[in-house]
């Protein structure tokens with residue numbers, strides 16, 4: 001089901017306005033590449049169906065994503081001579097899933113390479129280990145970090161017995 005108000009559901013009709021061009025289409029996905037921008041080859045992989053966010057992926061889109069993502073990133077890398085292809089998924093700006101496939105090449109790349117905003121400094125943990133942390137966002141409470149680890153594990157391994165805890169930062 002498509003959304004008539006969604007610019008990505010319009011498919012190729014709005015590609016010109018969005019300054020992209022369709023370069024590949026499968027039964028469930030399409031890949032567009034920017035025609036204007038800071039980085040040649042910057043591309044967007046989106047489902048043909050109106051799947052709002054990555055957390056809504058299901059059905060054939062969910063099943064096919066691995067192969068489609070591999071093929072698309074390999075083509076972006078080969079065509080641009082990039083060292084790596086970064087994949088960003090945000091979701092706050094446009095309510096139709098689109099993955100940013102960004103060819104990265106050092107030096108002088110304009111890409112963000114860290115998901116945490118701002119400058120960083122080194123901090124010594126209670127056990128003497130040092131970590132780089134944001135100047136603006138302090139380290140989260142360890143119990144909150146642990147609850148997230150356990151919550152994610154429990155959802156993905158509902159019948160698993162208590163797992164061994166691996167050594168982590170603390």
Ligand SMILES: [Zn+2]
Nearest residue numbers: 006009050096
């Ligand atoms: Zn849509």
